[in-house]
Amino acid sequence: MTLPELLAARAAADPDGVAMIVDGVGELAYRDWDARANAVANKLVGQGIAPADRIGLIFPASGWIDYAVAFMGVLRAGAVAVPLSDRLPDAEVGQLAVHCSMAAILRPGEEWASGTDTTPPPVISRPGDPAQILYTSGTTGTAKGVTATHANLAYGVRPEPRHQPFRHSKHLVHAFPIGTNAGQMMLVNALSAHPAVVTSPRFTPGRFAGLIRKYRAGSVFLVPAMAIELINAGVEPMESVLLLGSAAAPLPSAVASELTGLFPKAMITNYYTSTEAAPAQTIMLFDPERPGSVGRPAAGGGVRVTSADGAPVPAGETGEVWMRSPAAPRAYLGDPASPVFRDGWVRMGDLGYLDEEGYLYLVDRESDVVKSGAYKISTLKIEEALHAHPLVKEAAAFGVPHAVLGTSVVAALVVRDSVAPEEMRAFLGERLAGHEIPARLLTVEALPRNRGGKVDKRALRALA
Template sequence: MLETPTLPDILAARAASEPETVAMIVHGSGELTFGRWQARSNAVAHDLLNRGVRRGDRVGLVYPGSGWIDYAVAFLGVLKAGAVAVPMSDRMPAAEIEQIAAHCSASVILTGRDGPPPEGGAGSSTSPPEGRAGSSTSPPEGSRPPLEGSMSPPEVTLRPADMAQILYTSGTTGKAKGVAATHANLAFGARTQPRRRAFAHSRHLVHAFPIGTNAGQMMLVNALTAHPAVVTLPRFTPGRFAALIERHRAGTVFLVPAMAVELLNLQEGPDLSSVLLLGSAAAPLPPAVASGLTRMFPKATITNYYTSTEAAPAQTIMLFDPDRPDSVGRSAAGGDVRIASPEGADLPPGQTGEVWMRSPAAPRSYYDDPAASTEVFRGGWIRMGDLGYLDDDGYLYLVDRDGDVVKSGAFKVSTLKVENALYEHPAVVEAAAYGLPHHVLGTTVAAAVVLRTEVPDADIRAFLRDRLAQHEIPSEIVRMESLPRNRGGKVDKRALRARA
């Protein structure tokens, strides 16, 4: 029978076999070896247990981008204590952090405020929400572990089916929900002693995903399980990101489409020829942007990953193919994808319906929300909230988010299609299409654009007439300095509609 390790098992194995190997580098903040990761997270686990944290307790983690190393230490320490990690970013409004802490009844909140926590300690802490049960977050005098964190892991048995993480969604379609994942889900496909590690072609993997996002968590897992050291920077800027790639001669790079757009607008950039794999996640990669990346990264395979916080580790993977520029690929890693009618019946290739994915791992669920879980998670399948279709070869094409489709008169307009056409215009840097109320049609298409040079609306619409039907051409084009985005990097279309 194949082993079923947990993330702490994997860290312990790497710390034992390669204690001096660097697992993570944060530009301007330092680096973390597997040996130090193991020792420091052991100390955090004992510290939490000394505070009264027990199996299954929820522990909030609120860290800045500069605190990736301390966050990684704290995350593994929480798991080793048998508790449930609740990752958050310090960029969240205080009210949202309080709301999340209250929803999951967090007993402790560890923070990265006022700089890195003491070596071997759990970091700063705050009290749980008022009126919530939980242990005191102020440790008794002398309860902190030794500075060097030399103690062994606590004697807490971790079961694969135990809850390990609650990750709150970015809430693009409504109030954020807590997505719970087990140890088995987080460590799916990982082995303590694999024959070959992922991304073996690279010594360094560079990303700029924020703490508290599903993409960021995948990079944390890569730091534990993959071959390269995982490198990041506190805050994304295109120039610094490109310079980081060049400095480390990175072979693998991960980003979101918004970051790709900013990179493509660099006037002069560092040498990016070391990159052999460039992965884009969190949102569909517009074909025009993917095409631009093939020129900017001449040796790289451009890859689009499609998943969600709810569906992970299920995903589709698409190696950019000019013959299928709009596809997000086929299911991978033992998962599956299907297109269904609103009643749940399978639809044939070419017919648009709801996208469902099947997770190859123990599926996730919504924390403390059985009604929502029943609606989205069914028999190992996850309703993605997107509309799409499959071609005869099983490639998935997204039409739109279910809630973003614009119903204009007798037509249904895909905002993704409108955006892809806008991105082909040489003056368009960023684009987002959305629906606005119309007194005759019910809803009409509008677009927000970021332009590199000013172009009249008439010229933009003339350009689109060769690419879109008349009912798909935006009736209103709004110019913006930048598009509003949530913490996961996705365009916040609710904010665009509210602005209008």
């Protein structure tokens, strides 16, 4: 089925059920979502939007409800939705509009929302038709448009009530931004899951903790940076949560361990995927016996580690990480033959290894590995060690040019209290080899992050 078909089925089965709540703004029932999406679709068709036209969507976090309506309206008109961050400068929006040949851009409060014809439009989308173009965060270069079909987005979603995920929850709370892969998964959850999906116009640790308590959320999803903020804010434990999911970046084991105290009844779960690979993912339930693992493949997907020429490597040997999507694969817009996609497999851009039981361990982003003298150094390993220090709130390791070694390691730290460099190096000396210990330690007020919440190491290199 397509997402519009699934929405129609949910609206028929549960018309008054609440799909989405934006705290302090409003809520959206399935009947209203379905009718408003029809009105948007008819308005767009009446304005000349044709099947396969690309439509940009730019909404703030407070506009999740209008965004959900616009997104489904675009799909129902047979067009392709292009979600974008509302933090993008106008120049970049213009560049992306040209790149994907946008026919229109929808923003809050514009004419697209004024339609009144709520009858289903005479447009039929097929599962193999393109539905979404999502731009990558661009942490290692220029952002790329990743195209997903209806079949990809709707993979695993079934309209029967007994198949609705997260049935242990009445409310699911998240803080993912619109226009990200994780945010899009929350949109699908709002369509398909048992609980109402709840979010807030703005994230602060106190506000987010208050949201969890207010709705007695059973499921909570966030990114590691938000988890760290919750821990550092000293909020009280939250016992309603039975599932705590972390996505978009590796979750340091020291942080996961602290989360078990903050969410004493929850399974602490790390999800590893990418915009290119979704819905393929690995899932790891926090296990102190396997620190650093991002788990094993889930939901019919696969993972393998290969040499540079694509040959599988033995367990324990580091190589390139590939994931296989169980759904119709995604592709780069304008570059369908990219070597990132091969026979249903997606090259993740990460280095890692599999243990004998098939658990995946990441060594580093391929672009972040520091080649210092004769050594290849994992910044993820250094960050894991830094997060174990009781005075470190956040940490990021990266390479900077060095006249002799080629590159040396620098670490940027956000700390609870000052810590002497010699003390930190002695601490790291018990956990890292000598060549892995950062040559420089920088203390910063906050780590720079991109719009998707990932640490911007290019900005850190410029700072260093």
